[in-house]
Amino acid sequence: MAKVTIDGIEVEVQDGINVIEAAKAADVHVPHFCYHPSLSIVGQCRMCLVEVEGMPKLQAGCATPVKDGMKIAVWNEKVDKARKGQMEFLLINHPLDCPICDKAGECPLQDYSFNYGSVESRYGEFKRTYPGMDRTAIGPHVIQNMNRCIHCTRCIRFTAEITGTSELAFFKRGASTEVGVFPGTPLDNWMSACVTDICPTGALTPREFRFESRVWNLDSTESVCNGCDVGCNLFIGHRNGQVYRYRPRVNPDVNDHWLCDYGRFSYEQYETDRVVVPKVRTEDDYLAISTWEEALQSIGGALTKEANTVVIASAQMTNEEAWMAKTLFAGQLDAKIGVMVDPIGPIKMKSRTEWIVGDQAGPNFRGVQALVGDTSIDDILTGGAEGVDVLYICDARFSERASDPAVVANLRKAKFLVVHSWDANHPLCEVADVVIPGATHPEKEGTYTNLQGRVQRIHQAYSPKGQAVSDLEAFRRIGARLFPNHDAFRSADALDIFAELRASVPDMISEDARSGGVSA
Numbered sequence: 001m002a003k004v005t006i007d008g009i010e011v012e013v014q015d016g017i018n019v020i021e022a023a024k025a026a027d028v029h030v031p032h033f034c035y036h037p038s039l040s041i042v043g044q045c046r047m048c049l050v051e052v053e054g055m056p057k058l059q060a061g062c063a064t065p066v067k068d069g070m071k072i073a074v075w076n077e078k079v080d081k082a083r084k085g086q087m088e089f090l091l092i093n094h095p096l097d098c099p100i101c102d103k104a105g106e107c108p109l110q111d112y113s114f115n116y117g118s119v120e121s122r123y124g125e126f127k128r129t130y131p132g133m134d135r136t137a138i139g140p141h142v143i144q145n146m147n148r149c150i151h152c153t154r155c156i157r158f159t160a161e162i163t164g165t166s167e168l169a170f171f172k173r174g175a176s177t178e179v180g181v182f183p184g185t186p187l188d189n190w191m192s193a194c195v196t197d198i199c200p201t202g203a204l205t206p207r208e209f210r211f212e213s214r215v216w217n218l219d220s221t222e223s224v225c226n227g228c229d230v231g232c233n234l235f236i237g238h239r240n241g242q243v244y245r246y247r248p249r250v251n252p253d254v255n256d257h258w259l260c261d262y263g264r265f266s267y268e269q270y271e272t273d274r275v276v277v278p279k280v281r282t283e284d285d286y287l288a289i290s291t292w293e294e295a296l297q298s299i300g301g302a303l304t305k306e307a308n309t310v311v312i313a314s315a316q317m318t319n320e321e322a323w324m325a326k327t328l329f330a331g332q333l334d335a336k337i338g339v340m341v342d343p344i345g346p347i348k349m350k351s352r353t354e355w356i357v358g359d360q361a362g363p364n365f366r367g368v369q370a371l372v373g374d375t376s377i378d379d380i381l382t383g384g385a386e387g388v389d390v391l392y393i394c395d396a397r398f399s400e401r402a403s404d405p406a407v408v409a410n411l412r413k414a415k416f417l418v419v420h421s422w423d424a425n426h427p428l429c430e431v432a433d434v435v436i437p438g439a440t441h442p443e444k445e446g447t448y449t450n451l452q453g454r455v456q457r458i459h460q461a462y463s464p465k466g467q468a469v470s471d472l473e474a475f476r477r478i479g480a481r482l483f484p485n486h487d488a489f490r491s492a493d494a495l496d497i498f499a500e501l502r503a504s505v506p507d508m509i510s511e512d513a514r515s516g517g518v519s520a
């Protein structure tokens with residue numbers, strides 16, 4: 001360990017870390033552009049200059065390791081002057097674009113210009129531009145505006161050091177230097193949109209989010225990706241019950257600063273017709289809109305202890321939902337519960353120390369399977385649900401196979417079919433006897449268990465649409481109707497249920513819901 005003094009504050013930090021990281025321990029921010037904690041250090045932008053006692057010249061904070069006894073000034077007159085000068089250099093050619101730039105509001109260049117920039121430039125108003133390079137699609141997800149680039153090389157280092165695909169490079173020289181892709185090799189790797197997070201300007205922006213919303217008009221909720229079993233930590237950017245984007249949330253042990261493109265844009269699946277009210281099949285075989293009371297009455301009439309009930313859980317359910325399903329169906333109704341998950345990928349995700357490989361198309365197969373058991377439901381999917389009195393499907397999208405007409409026909413062979421679904425266009429919704437309006441992942445509260453056994457919390461970004469409810473609340477309503485004196489069905493509070501679950505399931509690894517910022 002090293003004792004260092006930063007702007008008069010003495011802190012003890014790991015020996016050898018750089019000044020930018022050491023200053024964080026003293027709660028002092030060292031302005032920087034090219035430094036990123038998960039990329040190599042290049043000392044390219046000179047924005048991080050600091051004064052180190054005993055050294056004649058200012059030092060680059062990103063490239064200066066701390067030693068015991070070092071005294072560092074991040075904020076003094078000499079450093080301020082150098083920082084202002086550096087901003088003046090960077091802004092010689094940067095356009096006055098903030099009003100029409102998607103990065104505005106979360107742009108380090110904008111913030112630093114505001115804090116350390118000068119209202120006047122000694123270099124005049126002429127700016128070097130890159131004609132024809134102000135809206136170039138350099139890959140399926142990334143739009144480049146070269147005029148805004150400050151040549152920090154973060155994007156180039158990302159493709160060289162993280163994905164190893166090296167699509168990006170510098171071309172030309174001097175003031176004409178530009179970032180580009182090689183002919184015939186677009187920026188098209190499985191994590192390509194990460195460059196839009198780490199670019200410290202609006203030079204690289206994600207196609208899907210461009211001009212959709214000003215960032216300050218979005219609310220942000222901490223959650224976990226439900227695309228696969230890696231369980232990358234993310235922020236849901238949303239407004240008025242609609243997701244506008246997912247952004248990575250730093251967790252060095254899982255996804256570090258990254259998201260894969262598949263997971264990042266997986267919220268687009270929610271842009272579909274939603275089931276917003278319960279539906280019950282009438283005597284003349286018409287699936288009619290109903291009240292919750294009618295739906296519960298219909299389900300309650302079918303679910304008896306004597307009935308042969310089979311429940312198909314889903315890898316999209318939270319641990320709390322799986323626990324409530326087990327308490328209700330297995331505990332009170334002697335039903336069989338099974339869960340399956342589709343294979344996916346493999347999807348590679350880089351934590352700070354290792355590659356993690358996801359291969360299941362659901363965030364919580366491990367958690368749900370550990371809680372409900374591993375009854376096989378394959379014979380019902382392939383052979384049909386004859387002999388099953390009640391088939392209860394907790395999520396119409398429990399598998400891609402559930403959309404296959406042959407599988408739908410097999411599942412429909414049960415005497416009574418209940419389906420939870422948020423997707424109104426799912427074929428199982430057409431054949432069910434009762435359809436329960438379900439909640440999507442941003443509408444839920446609870447935990448997922450990822451492939452490392454890490455239990456991570458997801459938070460509700462906004463309320464479910466219409467009369468939709470989470471599986472947790474649906475099971476609680478059914479349980480409270482059938483077993484009014486049973487304590488388990490009094491509350492659908494995810495935190496209470498998690499506490500109960502942790503006390504009862506010794507294998508449940510402790511919750512790990514770290515949070516962090518998106519940019520470094």
Ligand code: SF4
Pocket residue numbers: 148149150151152153154155156179198199200201203204
């Ligand atoms: S495009 Fe962005 S990340 Fe890449 S060099 Fe330019 S400013 Fe840096």
Ligand code: SF4
Pocket residue numbers: 225226227228229230231232255259260261262263264347348349358
């Ligand atoms: S690796 Fe998996 S969990 Fe991570 S962003 Fe991609 S799909 Fe989501």
Ligand code: FES
Pocket residue numbers: 031032033034035042043044045046047048049060061062063
């Ligand atoms: S952050 Fe140190 S030179 Fe760019």
